[in-house]
Amino acid sequence: METGASEPDPSRQRNGFVGTLYGEFTDTLNDSLRYSVSLTASSLTIQRICSSPGRTKVVFNLADCIGCRAYRGTDSADIGAYFTAYFYPFKRRWMSAGVARQRVEQCFRVALVQDASVNLQEAERWAAAVRDASGLQAPRREGVTYTEVRRPGRVMIFVNPQSGRGQALQLFTGHVQGMLTEAAVPYKLFITEHQNHAREVVRRADLSRWDALVIMSGDGLLFEVINGLMEREDWQRAIQTPVGILPGGSGNALAASVHHYSQSPPAWNEELLLSCGFMLCKGLVGTLDLVSIHLSSRQRLFSFLSVAWGFVADVDIESEKYRHVGAIRFLMGTLVRLASLKIYQGRLAYLPAKEKPKLPKGTTKTGHSPSTPQRPSLCSSLPCQLNPDSSTNLISHHNHNSPNSNHNTITNTTGEITTKRSEGGGKTVTPVDSLLPDLDQPVPESWTVVQEEDFVLVLAIYQSHLAEDLWTVPGASADDGLIHLFYVTAGISRPALLRLFLAMEKGAHLSCDCPHLVYEKVKALRLEPVTPHGVITVDGEMVEYGPVQAQIHPGLARLICG
Structure with a gap:
């Protein structure tokens, strides 16, 4: 509407x-x-x-x-x-x-x-x-190159009225609308009515009418917009349309990250909204990394925030029942999940951002002597959970537009891995994932294979914040070309895990000297769950459970920032 x-x-x-x-x-x-x-x-x-x-x-x-x-x-x-x-x-x-x-x-x-x-x-x-x-005159970070939204810019603003505590529309009219009037920014307000509504609109929109697409919601709505842009025949031009974020959800990870990148003091709630509204009015545009995600059904998605498995993904999805309390839902979900902490078995491999020095003769890439029994190399050892001969790819999404909805499996026939055929008979090549083998093939020798199979969580994140109050990667930027990979191995106590998340509020978790926490900067990764049941999320949205791999595409999109 x-x-x-x-x-x-x-x-x-x-x-x-x-x-x-x-x-x-x-x-x-x-x-x-x-x-x-x-x-x-x-x-x-x-x-x-x-x-x-x-x-x-x-x-x-x-x-x-x-x-x-x-x-x-x-x-x-x-x-x-x-x-x-x-x-x-x-x-x-x-x-x-x-x-x-x-x-x-x-x-x-x-x-x-x-x-x-x-x-x-x-x-x-x-x-x-x-x-x-x-x-x-606009607040700019030293060493960062910006472009600007055309003045007067024409902005389409998507509002999910169900996001967060169901107050996104009221927050827009109470705080942002006046700012846009003061800044003489022309806009069209589009209120989403169902899951994937924004994705459908963006996929067919005449983008020549708009100088920016702005989201007033949680991170799930931007996930829809990004994938709608990448599913277009003209995706190369479409993905250059600047996107902006106004926090209206519970997590608001990208909004908190954008605020952090502006080198502003920490802000939450309405103060964070005011900061993001200010940056929208100033109209500075930087680049944004996207990550290409491949699922076992050959579905391909594009992500701007994170891939999570285990504890983080469980808390994100299970805390939906508490969304009426706002951002504190994640604390409530954390406490509930800590009470029944789960261990997940799986295999993990990644391509380090920098090549590690060669190991001495007599050791393998993972540091074991040749006599040490080795796990199988990472290839798709789990059976595909969907019929590989099916012409329709299925993906399970968690509906963030409807707080009371169940987890539903929806049909999606888009997202080919290599090419899309245009109406004129030509092909529009989507970004090539040159670092990734097929999911049913072993990872290359240049990758690092994690032999530990018992995990509490695996989190791949490419922004500074996982939520408004979770400063996960203090040194990250929107376009650093890195996937920041965290994993926590089994054996960590509940108090120690809680201390990690409490320290993350101030970005101090890496200083906790926790022997079960591992942090790596990577360019690509593969995760293969062995535990038969669990949750994997991409940008907070629940996706098909099974093997998943990802590769960074530096600076592919454009982001309104400061």
Whole structure:
């Protein structure tokens, strides 16, 4: 369902502001209060004009400004005009330590002459100059190359009204809608009505109409959008459409990661939403790694966040029953799963990001002497759980759009592994997974095979956060070209496992010196569960249980970030 859209503002176009502007204006509520206002390429400085010494001066960084508008007053007899600038600087929180972005509005009345049209022209000149200068100033990380969403950008925003505690739409109207108006960002709101709705829309949409696709939900809805883009005939062009995230779910892992990448202080809940909304309004675009996932049924998916098996996947899926409490559902699910901790048998192999030094003669790649009995090499030892001759691939998804739904198996006939045939008879080659053999073939000699078969969890993640409050990979970035592989082996005690997750809130789990925790940076991996029943998730969505392998594709997509 589509709903209200704002219209483009031609005045949003940049005029190439350089130099300095200076003016004197009155307060909007009290004409006796006058201010001197100066605008440079980097700041807006406001100082009250009065006879007393020590005049108050306020300096606003234009990197914190998302927009400025000029307008006439509501009183037709008022000859004055007005311009208002909207800033979101970091300010100290009212009730706790630390800082967070908070809205500040600065409004001035222009009444230079007795001609209302001349005053409006002057207000418009200032508003355009502020927009111009603030557009050139945006929070950027050193060493990162950005592009920008076209101004005025046309944005399609997908909202899942069932995500999180069912408040995504209210959060959008209460926090984000006003910001987009202030920034003069035109948008179309699309409310999803069922599972894979966004995927279907994106798959057939005329993307030339949109400069960005933005998700107001949890991570599951972005999973739909990414795969919808990659299932198109023109996927190479489609996947270059910038995607943005506004946290409206329970986990909000990518939103927390994007906020972290902006080098901003930690934020949660509405503060995190404000931060992501600010970045959307600024419109900076970086690159985003995607990971190609292959399942035993030959289904191929594209992932932006994680692959999980064991404890993490169990908590994610089993905690769905607690989604009404919001992000705390994961803590509740963790405590429940700890009480009945499971051990999973399986085989794991990976391609290290950097080649390891050659081992001395007389040892194998895994470090054992030749006389040590070796496990079978990793090939698909489990029977395919689906009929390989079937023309339809099946994949089990957990429905994040419907909090009360059961786990259903749905039919999906897309996702060929190598090519798609276009209507004109040609072929559009999907990204080639050059590092991956077929699932029924052994892994190459250059891979590392983990001989330990008893796991508590396996987690492959490519963002910094697994949830708003789980800082899983402190050194990660959206485009570092790495899969960060964690696994925990059997033998860890329940208190030790709990300590790991509590330490992860501050990104300190790697300093716990836990002998059961292993962390590797890899380019590709293969996981073969031996335990007959379990859960595997991709980006928090439950997929077909069985052998799975994955490869990183650096910088394949584009992400609105800061």
